[in-house]
Amino acid sequence: MESARLSTQVSVYFRKTVRIAFRENCWKSVVFSVIIAFVAAAVANKDMFILYTATKSGLFTLASACIWIGIFNTIQSICKEHEIICADYRSGMKISAFVISNVLWQAIICLVQTLIIFFICRIFIDFNSDGIVLGYAPIEYIFTMFLLVFGSSMLGIMISSISSTPTTAMTIMPFVLIVQLILCGVLFKLDGVAEKISCITFSKWGMSAFGSIADMNTLEECLLPEDCYSHNAETLLYAWVWCIGISAVCILASGIILKIRNRNA
Amino acid sequence: MSESKKTGNPWDMRKEERDFFLMAGDILSAEERKDVAAGKTSIDPGERLLRYSANFGAGTAPTASAEAPKTIREPAPVFYAPGGFSKAGDLPGAATAKAPKIPDAPARKPAAAEPTPAGSGYKPAAVRRVTEPRPDRAPAIHVAIRKKTVRFGKKTLLRDVKFDAGYGDFMLILGGSGAGKTTLVRAILGESKADGKVLLDGNDLYSDFKKLKYQIGLVPQFLTLRVNDTVRNTVMDAARIKLDRMFSVDEIAKRVDSVLRKVGIKELEDSLICNLSGGQKKKVAVAVQLVGFQKIFICDEPDSGLDAASRQQLMDILKEISDSGKIVMIITHYPDDAIRLFTKIVVIAKSSADKAGHLAYCGNVADALSFFGVSQLQAIMKEINPRNEGGAGRADFFIGKYAEGVRR
Numbered sequence: 001m002e003s004a005r006l007s008t009q010v011s012v013y014f015r016k017t018v019r020i021a022f023r024e025n026c027w028k029s030v031v032f033s034v035i036i037a038f039v040a041a042a043v044a045n046k047d048m049f050i051l052y053t054a055t056k057s058g059l060f061t062l063a064s065a066c067i068w069i070g071i072f073n074t075i076q077s078i079c080k081e082h083e084i085i086c087a088d089y090r091s092g093m094k095i096s097a098f099v100i101s102n103v104l105w106q107a108i109i110c111l112v113q114t115l116i117i118f119f120i121c122r123i124f125i126d127f128n129s130d131g132i133v134l135g136y137a138p139i140e141y142i143f144t145m146f147l148l149v150f151g152s153s154m155l156g157i158m159i160s161s162i163s164s165t166p167t168t169a170m171t172i173m174p175f176v177l178i179v180q181l182i183l184c185g186v187l188f189k190l191d192g193v194a195e196k197i198s199c200i201t202f203s204k205w206g207m208s209a210f211g212s213i214a215d216m217n218t219l220e221e222c223l224l225p226e227d228c229y230s231h232n233a234e235t236l237l238y239a240w241v242w243c244i245g246i247s248a249v250c251i252l253a254s255g256i257i258l259k260i261r262n263r264n265a
Numbered sequence: 266m267s268e269s270k271k272t273g274n275p276w277d278m279r280k281e282e283r284d285f286f287l288m289a290g291d292i293l294s295a296e297e298r299k300d301v302a303a304g305k306t307s308i309d310p311g312e313r314l315l316r317y318s319a320n321f322g323a324g325t326a327p328t329a330s331a332e333a334p335k336t337i338r339e340p341a342p343v344f345y346a347p348g349g350f351s352k353a354g355d356l357p358g359a360a361t362a363k364a365p366k367i368p369d370a371p372a373r374k375p376a377a378a379e380p381t382p383a384g385s386g387y388k389p390a391a392v393r394r395v396t397e398p399r400p401d402r403a404p405a406i407h408v409a410i411r412k413k414t415v416r417f418g419k420k421t422l423l424r425d426v427k428f429d430a431g432y433g434d435f436m437l438i439l440g441g442s443g444a445g446k447t448t449l450v451r452a453i454l455g456e457s458k459a460d461g462k463v464l465l466d467g468n469d470l471y472s473d474f475k476k477l478k479y480q481i482g483l484v485p486q487f488l489t490l491r492v493n494d495t496v497r498n499t500v501m502d503a504a505r506i507k508l509d510r511m512f513s514v515d516e517i518a519k520r521v522d523s524v525l526r527k528v529g530i531k532e533l534e535d536s537l538i539c540n541l542s543g544g545q546k547k548k549v550a551v552a553v554q555l556v557g558f559q560k561i562f563i564c565d566e567p568d569s570g571l572d573a574a575s576r577q578q579l580m581d582i583l584k585e586i587s588d589s590g591k592i593v594m595i596i597t598h599y600p601d602d603a604i605r606l607f608t609k610i611v612v613i614a615k616s617s618a619d620k621a622g623h624l625a626y627c628g629n630v631a632d633a634l635s636f637f638g639v640s641q642l643q644a645i646m647k648e649i650n651p652r653n654e655g656g657a658g659r660a661d662f663f664i665g666k667y668a669e670g671v672r673r
Contacts, residue, residue: 003479004509012505016494023493023537087489090454091557092479092506264456 003092006100013093013101021105033069033113037120040065044125049214052222059210060186062121063203066145067180069113070152071159071173074106078160078254079169082261089262099255102157110150117149118142128214132236137213140236144209147243151202154250161257185228200246204228209239404429405592406453406465406561412621413445413452413459421621422448423459425668428611428627432560435587435606436594437630439642440613441650445622446596449613450563453594454481465560479507482554484564488546490553492539496530497521499538500552507557521556528552528582544575551582561592568597576602600642604630610642614649614660625649625663637663 004012040061045054078085089095118141121127131137159176163169181187183194184203198204211229213236216222228235406429413423423445430436440446452459455474463470470477490499504517504524512520525531528548533541538549547567554562564583568576580595580603587593587608597603600610610633614625626633630642637645649663650656 002510004506008509009506012502016491016498016502019498020491020493081491083485083487084489084491087483087485088503088506090478090483091503091553264458 003094006094006097009094009097010100010104013098014104017101017105021109026109029069029073029109030112030116032072033116034120036065036069037117040117041121041124044121048125049128050220052216052219055214055216055219056186056211058125059214059216060184060207062117062145063148063184063206063210064181066114066117066148066206067152067202068177069117070110070149071156071177073109073113073149074102074153074156075160075169075173076166077102078157078258079163080166082164085258086262086265090265095255095258095262099157099251099258103154103251106153106157107150110153111146114142114146114149117145130215132213132231133233140213141210144206144213144240144243147209147240147247148202148206151243151247151250154247154254155202158250158254158257161254161261199242202243202246205239205242205246209236209243212236212239404464405432405434406430406463408449408453408461408463410449410452410459410461410463412461413448413457421619423452423613424616424619424621424623426461426613426622426624428624430592430594430609432590432592433587434592434608435584436592436609436611437600437603437607437642438594438596438611438613439600439645440622441615441646441654441656444613444615444649446613447565448622450483450565450594450596453563454478454483479557480559481561481563482557482559484547484550484554484562484567486565486567486569488550490538490546490549493537495535495537496541496549496552497525497534499549500525500556503553504556524552524556527585528555529578542575544571544579547571547575547579548582551579551586555586559591562586562594564593564595564597566596566598568599568602573602580606604642612637612645612649612663614664615651616664617651617658617661623660623664624667625660626667636667 003009043061044058045051047054048058049055085093085095085098088098118138122138127141128137131140134140134143155176156173159172160169163172180201180203183190183198183201184207185195185198186207190198208228211217211226212231214229215231216229217225217231228239408426408428410423410426412421412425414421426445426449438446438449448457451457452461453463453470455463455470455478458471465477465480468477470481494502501518501521504521505514508517508520522531525534528551530545530548530552533545538546541549551562551564551567562583567583568579571579576599583593583595584603584606595603595607600607607630610626610628610630611624612626612633613622615621616623626636626645628636633642633645634640637648639645639648646656648657649660650658651660652658
């Protein structure tokens with residue numbers, strides 16, 4: 001007996017994921033993002049997009065909020081279902097179908113959360129309007145935020161796949177968040193190994209993309225312009241590609257980890 | 266979509282599909298059979314295709330009789346039950362309808378390790394449907410484990426466990442805590458491979474694991490269901506994953522309806538699993554496995570946490586599944602509740618010499634009671650359990666006694 005095709009399985013598991021998410025009150029994660037966005041936007045300085053330091057702090061807060069929301073979406077999603085996944089796998093489920101269906105659902109959730117974060121921030125912050133690649137800066141901000149929230153969600157899925165229990169996952173999460181914040185290059189200047197490791201953090205590339213869109217190097221009080229904030233297409237696309245790449249690696253790693261966990265099932 | 270979907274005729278299926286399909290005699294409930302026999306209802310071709318295998322055994326479904334392969338039912342065997350022997354037809358879950366016997370149908374060979382003492386008044390064969398064409402009576406599953414070790418071979422969990430089972434067997438796996446029952450189940454499932462062989466219809470499970478693993482269904486001790494989904498969606502999703510390449514969505518939906526009815530949870534189909542009782546959840550777990558045409562069901566303590574009535578009901582359902590031509594293996598700590606239902610019993614006991622689980626008995630229930638000199642299955646556990654666990658500590662004696670019996 002052959003189990004169903006990948007497309008059928010993705011469809012079955014996607015609908016199952018959506019059904020269960022609504023029954024488990026997925027609106028809570030949306031409310032959660034509303035609260036975080038309000039807090040982040042409210043503390044943003046009035047001089048954001050005028051002064052370099054105010055802009056850098058504001059965008060750092062925004063990037064951190066996106067990463068926090070993203071990881072929180074998925075940190076417990078897989079680890080609480082390991083035994084169910086094992087049973088389903090034994091019955092013919094393809095791990096790839098399960099992972100893809102989760103990724104698709106997260107993409108939708110993350111998009112909704114991104115729009116919420118952006119429009120709440122817009123109440124408090126006047127974003128600049130001249131974009132680099134997409135012509136209109138707010139769209140580029142939204143896309144960058146989406147990449148950060150979605151990428152962090154995928155990081156959460158990966159951690160959840162590794163963790164055997166929700167408790168383990170929740171223990172790992174703060175460490176991951178701290179690493180993301182420290183290695184983004186805003187709080188400390190990074191050199192050597194730390195700089196290399198920072199290349200695999202969403203926070204670094206998120207800040208680079210935000211800084212590039214905001215044209216931070218030309219803002220007042222910018223004493224030392226940084227290449228990663230250059231207002232050009234190359235810098236922005238480079239940051240986006242890194243975010244997409246890290247997300248893809250996280251998705252792939254989740255699939256491989258789940259496959260290994262269930263290799264004997 | 267295969268040709269069979271268009272014609273509704275199973276004989277238009279590819280051979281392997283058909284063979285597989287024929288193993289799945291589990292669909293019609295007793296009430297439905299009566300209705301069909303009385304002409305109160307008919308089954309459309311698509312549904313008949315799905316229910317086909319259930320009809321051919323009972324010989325009571327006129328709508329399917331033209332297409333059904335010849336079927337025989339062995340004469341009602343005598344079962345041991347507390348307080349005396351009873352006929353299979355008197356048992357709950359045992360179908361009473363008779364089909365014409367084909368004289369030249371080969372009889373099932375008793376298992377090699379199945380002692381059948383003369384004059385005991387007990388016939389080991391259970392109610393068993395025999396379909397044509399059928400393999401040459403080779404055991405449907407043959408388990409021969411020389412050794413199962415962990416920690417890089419340092420610790421032996423199982424040693425010299427050998428038994429087989431045929432389609433229709435309702436088998437009890439009995440043993441004390443830590444004797445190796447779950448290890449045995451994991452070895453049979455292929456989850457944790459042992460040094461030995463597990464043959465399914467003559468095919469080695471370990472060497473062709475990816476293909477054969479779907480033929481064994483597991484109802485685990487702890488439920489692996491998403492509690493925020495409805496019963497129907499849970500079973501339907503499982504069916505779509507398992508059957509999508511063989512049947513259309515409509516046919517799968519009918520199959521799901523039949524299975525829900527069969528297991529007795531049709532009226533709960535829109536309920537969330539989290540709102541069900543323990544027994545109902547177990548039934549959902551059984552339905553999830555049953556929907557996929559598995560040949561072998563392994564139930565790891567399916568009755569744990571259930572009250573006596575729910576336990577009995579669940580056992581009757583599982584017995585019906587085995588009667589429909591499947592092998593059901595059960596680990597339970599309440600074996601006496603269903604003593605009259607089991608057709609075979611495997612006892613695993615922990616040897617004090619190597620601390621590994623050994624086969625202490627394999628055979629029918631009546632002989633098992635005689636072998637251990639007890640009147641209840643529960644008492645077997647007391648005999649073989651170590652003294653520090655409240656037992657009589659006679660595991661080594663029975664392991665040796667059984668091994669000696671097999672050698673003779």
